Amino acid sequence: MSGRVQGxxxxxxxxxxxxxxxxxxxxxxxxxxxxxAVFEGSAQAVEAAIAWCRIGTPVSIVDAVEVVEExxxxxxxxxxxx
Numbered sequence: 001m002s003g004r005v006q007g008x009x010x011x012x013x014x015x016x017x018x019x020x021x022x023x024x025x026x027x028x029x030x031x032x033x034x035x036x037a038v039f040e041g042s043a044q045a046v047e048a049a050i051a052w053c054r055i056g057t058p059v060s061i062v063d064a065v066e067v068v069e070e071x072x073x074x075x076x077x078x079x080x081x082x
Contacts, residue, residue, distance in 0.1 A: 001053055003063035005035045010060050011080045017052045021045040024075040028082035040072045 001010070006029050014027045014037055023041040030036055037053065039046045056062045 001035045001037070001056070001062055001065050002033070003056075004059075004061040005056060006033055008060040009057050010035055013057045014049075014053065015078050015080045018049050018078040021048055023049055023078055026075070026079050026081050028080070030082075038070075038075070040075050 011027045011029065014035070018025060018027070018037075018039060021041065023039045023045050025038040025040050027035060027037040037049075039049045050065065050067060053065050054062055
């Protein structure tokens, strides 16, 4: 995700939403100011998480969300890193 997504509780809120949806994965800040997230779970839950990412928190400004589909790796639980 790019835009104003660091310093606006984006990662924490993303993790809360992912956990509520029963997803595994992680979310982290990148050095260039973007945020990266990996979601694993049902297609419907992943789509709901991606939809949330496009909106973000009330104080974030999401300019773009790039989605890359990958094979699941079996990660469980959802955590905030970096």
